[in-house]
Amino acid sequence: MKKGYWVVAYHTVGDEATMKHYGELAGAALAPFAARVLVSPRSDVTALEAGLKQMTVVVEFDSYADALAAYESADYKKALTALGPGVERDFRITEGA
Helix, strand or coil, X not given: CCCEEEEEEEEECCCHHHHHHHHHHHHHHHHHHCCEEEECCCCCCCCCCCCCCCEEEEEEECCHHHHXXXXXXXXXXXXXXXXXXXXXXXXXXXXXX
16 A cells, blocks of 8 residues: 655745644644654755745655545644634645655
């Protein structure tokens, strides 16, 4: 079974309190899906070619189905509301090779 991944690039981030609150809620929401953060929001980013230097997060799941289910879960939907309208992201769910 192929793994699933969330790949998230933040165009605009919220204030420190907003991002911390979201992180706490998202972490709790993803725990039942055995999600593993491979790239932390605090990781350095080097932008090349047409890339933009943005906060980037990569989360790994045991399967693509788990990655989809985690995003659709009620607990993750609650975490999303914590971001509010001030956060803009490029969010992709992808199947591993």
